[in-house]
Amino acid sequence: MEEVKAMMAGNVWKIVVAEGDTVEEDQDIVILESMKMEIPIAAEEAGVVKEIKVAEGDFVNEGDVIAIIES
Amino acid sequence: MSYIEELQKRVQHIEKGGQIKYHQKNEEKGKLFVRKRLELLFDEGIDIEDAFFANCMDDSLPSDGVVTGIGKINGQDVCVMANDSTVKAGSWGKRTVEKILRIQETALTLELPILYLVDSAGARITDQIEMFPGRRGAGRIFHNQIKLSGRVPQICLLFGPSAAGGAYIPAFCDIVVMVDGNASMYLGSPRMAEKVIGEKVTLEEMGGAKMHCSVSGVGDVLVKTEPDAISYARNYLSYFPKNFREKPRAYESKEVKEFEKSIEDIIPENQNAPFNMHDFINRIIDEDSFCEIKKKFAPELITGLSRINGKSVGIIANQPRMKGGVLFPDSADKAAKFIQLCDAFNIPLLFLMDVPGFMIGTKVERAGIIRHGAKMLAAMSEATVPKISVIVRKAYGAGLYAMAGPAFEPDAVIALPTAQIAVMGPEAAVNAVYANKIAELPEEERASFIKQKQDEYRDDIDIYRLASEMVIDAIVEPNNLRKELVERYRIYEAKNVLFTERKHGVYPV
Numbered sequence: 001m002e003e004v005k006a007m008m009a010g011n012v013w014k015i016v017v018a019e020g021d022t023v024e025e026d027q028d029i030v031i032l033e034s035m036k037m038e039i040p041i042a043a044e045e046a047g048v049v050k051e052i053k054v055a056e057g058d059f060v061n062e063g064d065v066i067a068i069i070e071s
Numbered sequence: 072m073s074y075i076e077e078l079q080k081r082v083q084h085i086e087k088g089g090q091i092k093y094h095q096k097n098e099e100k101g102k103l104f105v106r107k108r109l110e111l112l113f114d115e116g117i118d119i120e121d122a123f124f125a126n127c128m129d130d131s132l133p134s135d136g137v138v139t140g141i142g143k144i145n146g147q148d149v150c151v152m153a154n155d156s157t158v159k160a161g162s163w164g165k166r167t168v169e170k171i172l173r174i175q176e177t178a179l180t181l182e183l184p185i186l187y188l189v190d191s192a193g194a195r196i197t198d199q200i201e202m203f204p205g206r207r208g209a210g211r212i213f214h215n216q217i218k219l220s221g222r223v224p225q226i227c228l229l230f231g232p233s234a235a236g237g238a239y240i241p242a243f244c245d246i247v248v249m250v251d252g253n254a255s256m257y258l259g260s261p262r263m264a265e266k267v268i269g270e271k272v273t274l275e276e277m278g279g280a281k282m283h284c285s286v287s288g289v290g291d292v293l294v295k296t297e298p299d300a301i302s303y304a305r306n307y308l309s310y311f312p313k314n315f316r317e318k319p320r321a322y323e324s325k326e327v328k329e330f331e332k333s334i335e336d337i338i339p340e341n342q343n344a345p346f347n348m349h350d351f352i353n354r355i356i357d358e359d360s361f362c363e364i365k366k367k368f369a370p371e372l373i374t375g376l377s378r379i380n381g382k383s384v385g386i387i388a389n390q391p392r393m394k395g396g397v398l399f400p401d402s403a404d405k406a407a408k409f410i411q412l413c414d415a416f417n418i419p420l421l422f423l424m425d426v427p428g429f430m431i432g433t434k435v436e437r438a439g440i441i442r443h444g445a446k447m448l449a450a451m452s453e454a455t456v457p458k459i460s461v462i463v464r465k466a467y468g469a470g471l472y473a474m475a476g477p478a479f480e481p482d483a484v485i486a487l488p489t490a491q492i493a494v495m496g497p498e499a500a501v502n503a504v505y506a507n508k509i510a511e512l513p514e515e516e517r518a519s520f521i522k523q524k525q526d527e528y529r530d531d532i533d534i535y536r537l538a539s540e541m542v543i544d545a546i547v548e549p550n551n552l553r554k555e556l557v558e559r560y561r562i563y564e565a566k567n568v569l570f571t572e573r574k575h576g577v578y579p580v
Contacts, residue, residue, distance in 0.1 A: 008394045009432060035427045036498050037343050037395030062434060 002045045004067040006060040010034025015056055017067075021049045029067050030054065047071035085123060085133040089157030097156060100253055102230060103297050105138055105155040108188055111301045112151070113142030121173060125166040133158055135166040136191075139174040141183070145309050150178040153188035156231055161191035163237070165201035168209050175215040182314040184224040186304065187240050190231030209236060216243035221415040223314045226307065228300045229254035229280070229290070242289065245412050246307065246364065248300045249280035249290040256283055256290070285367040288401060293367060307362055310376040310383040311416050318417045324381035325357035327553060334549035338489055342465050342496065345391045348373055348423065351463065352386060355379065355553045361386075365405050371395070372402035374409040376418070380557045385413035388423035389474070391464075398429045398470060400443035406473070407450040414450075419457040419560055422481070426470030427496065442579040448472060449578040452479045453570050457563035459483050459556065462490035462543070477542055482563045485555060486534055486543045493532040497525040 010032035017029055025046045032039040047069040054066050072080070088094065088104060097104065109117050120140035126132040136158035141150055152171050154161035163171075178185040194203055202208055213236075219225055220243060227244035231253055238256045241247040257278030264270045264277065276282065283290035294300045312319050334354045339346050352361060356377040363375035371394035377384050387406050389396035413420055429435075429444055451458075451473065459482055460475040471492060475481045486492075495503065501524045502509075509517055537543055547555050 008397070008399075008430070009434065035395050035397050035430065036496050037391070037397065037427050038345055039395045040345055040392065 001050070002043065002047065002069045002071060003065045004029050004041060004043055004069060006032065006041060006062055006064045006066055008032070008034055008039060009061050010039055010059075012054045012056050012058045012060060012066075013038065015052060015054070017049050017052075019049050019052055023047065023049060023069065029069075032060065041066055043067075043069050045069060045071045081124070081127060084130070085127065088133055088155050089131075089136075089159070093157035101250075101296060102156070102190070102253060104157065105153045105188070105190075108230070108297060108301065109138065109142065109151065109153060111298055112186070112188070112304070113144060114146065115143065117142040117151070118148075121177075122166070122170045125170055126164065131159075132164070135164055135170065136161055137163075137167045137170050139170045141177070144184075144305055147308070147313055148181075148183050149308070149313075150174050150181075150183050150185040151188065152185070154191040154231075156190040156192075159192075159195065161231065162193060162195045163191065163202055163209060164195045164198045168202045168212065169207060171212050172207060172215060175212065175219060178223055179215070179219060182223055182316070184226070184308060184311070184313055185219065187225070187227045187244060189227055189229050189233045189237070189240055191234075191237055192232060193234040193237045213239050213243060216240070220245075221315060221411075224308065224311045224416065226304050228304055229256070230297055230300070231255075232257075234258075234260065246291045247283075247289065248292040248294060248303050249284055250297055250300055251280045251293055251295055254280040254290075281367075284365075288365065288368045288404065291365050291368075303362075307376070310362060310378075310418065315415055315417070319383040322378060322381040325360065325378070327355065328353055328358040330354060334552065338464065338487070338549065340489075342489075342491060345395070347392045348388045348390045348396075348425065348463075351423065352377070352388060355556065356384070356386075357381065364409060369399060369401035369405045371397060371399060372406055374405055376413075379421075379553065379560060382560065383418045384421050384556075384560065385409065385418045386421050386423065387474070389426040389470075391425050394430075395427055396425050397427050398444065398447075398473060400435060400438045400440050403429075403440070403443040403447040403473065407446040410447075410450040410454050414454040414456050417456055419563070420454060420459070420475070421556070422451075422458070422460040422475040424460060424462045424466045424471070424474045425464040426466055426474055428468035428470040429473070439579075444469065444473060445579045448479075449576065451475050453576070455566070455568045455570050457482050457560060457566050459485065459559055459563075461552065461556075462486045462492060464489050465491045465493075465496060467491075467493055467495050482566065483544045483559055484542070485545045485547050485552070486538070487549050487552070488534065488546060489549075490534045490543070490546075491532060492534070492537055492542065493528075497528045497532075500528050501525050 013033035014031045023043045026042050028040040028042050030041050050070045051068045117140045126135040136155050138153045152174050225244045227241040227247045229249045233256045255278040284293040337350045360378040373388040373390050477484050
């Protein structure tokens with residue numbers, strides 16, 4: 001099981017996968033908006049998206065868990 | 072027994088290292104015997120070995136647990152010290168330390184690169200008076216390393232533990248390669264941490280290879296096996312001269328790797344959309360010539376050695392794919408060390424800019440981002456090797472400065488047509504200047520007002536306007552960038568300047 005964490009503080013701009021989706025290593029899970037930039041947050045391992053812990057528009061801090069992937 | 076027979080017998084005994092059970096234990100962990108490591112490291116084995124008979128009056132301490140000598144890598148003589156963990160866990164006695172000091176002093180005298188193949192439990196407590204506190208004690212190893220630093224390349228291959236004081240050997244090397252699962256660095260072991268401060272933690276979590284190569288930044292390169300570490304080191308050295316007096320060797324030029332998409336195709340039009348800077352790098356350097364350093368640490372900034380037209384070039388590039396390419400305290404530190412490394416050994420620098428600036432907010436201010444950013448600026452500013460900055464897309468705020476902007480004496484600032492130089496991006500600028508005005512406007516008028524002001528702002532920072540003001544030296548089509556770089560590096564090779572005269576600067580650390 002892998003926790004996908006925010007690598008920097010920002011707002012959740014887009015969630016690009018749904019719970020139950022199969023994802024590959026390095027596939028984007030959500031895109032944050034921070035410092036006026038789009039910041040993709042990708043899965044470090046392949047697996048199935050078990051849970052998405054944020055909603056679009058949420059503020060997340062560095063290190064917050066965004067999703068859980070089951071490999 | 073004849074004299075010759077006695078010599079042969081003693082040599083055979085010493086060459087075998089420690090007891091068989093320790094060899095077996097190492098094998099189980101995927102660790103190679105020290106002499107096997109050296110065989111893989113050198114072109115044709117070790118050429119000369121010193122103090123092979125150290126401590127030979129004690130049968131249980133062959134070579135006193137360390138092999139020192141000289142062999143060739145890519146045809147170049149290099150010094151080496153390699154711990155033998157089958158002999159008292161590679162621990163240091165009086166003669167071990169003296170051997171290490173002597174090979175370092177040889178490296179100083181001959182001005183040859185030195186490699187440290189570390190796999191050691193640290194000091195032999197039983198021998199501490201002889202090896203710890205004195206003038207020729209272990210402290211002098213670090214003193215010698217500091218003296219060697221910047222004169223000759225110093226490389227650490229970490230195959231096992233590097234504990235307590237011993238952990239400063241990697242710290243003073245230019246680069247530390249760590250074997251996942253076996254390599255570790257720590258001042259106090261987990262057992263000591265539990266006893267002294269009450270913390271319960273595993274060795275991997277506290278001082279493992281993954282942690283050091285991604286979190287602390289004390290490690291530079293994470294590899295799976297010992298042969299991987301050795302081949303990384305051999306390749307890494309090919310980008311360097313043998314010492315600070317010389318230039319790196321030139322290799323035969325290779326074409327750029329062929330890709331379906333050109334550079335133009337991979338740069339998104341939207342400045343705020345991410346793309347992978349590695350794709351850009353691979354389209355301007357010789358095929359397969361990228362040797363990345365600190366890949367897993369602060370990945371928002373890429374640092375690595377490459378070849379352009381067969382010649383070494385150190386690349387510092389913002390990575391918009393990670394953290395938007397924003398500069399953080401760790402990325403600034405990473406850049407500062409890499410710039411110093413290249414400058415020390417006459418490797419020209421290439422800055423590839425796509426940077427929204429330094430990160431803001433409480434977290435980074437508390438971490439001292441100003442202090443860390445200053446280190447990067449100082450290192451970049453002091454570098455006197457040929458340096459070229461290429462503005463790929465945005466170069467905002469102090470990001471422009473840190474990435475060798477025009478004020479820092481780069482030999483050239485080249486812009487691609489997609490370049491945008493400003494104190495901040497249009498969105499942030501309009502918000503900063505007109506926030507009150509926007510708030511006063513009726514809801515339905517806001518969007519068009521913002522768009523109009525942003526367009527005006529974009530015109531104001533137009534790249535041709537900056538070229539007209541001679542802020543930048545050239546605007547180049549992306550597909551012609553490599554050719555431009557080849558010409559400029561060839562011409563700047565004549566550069567020979569002294570930054571300034573003094574004992575040393577006083578910058579933040």
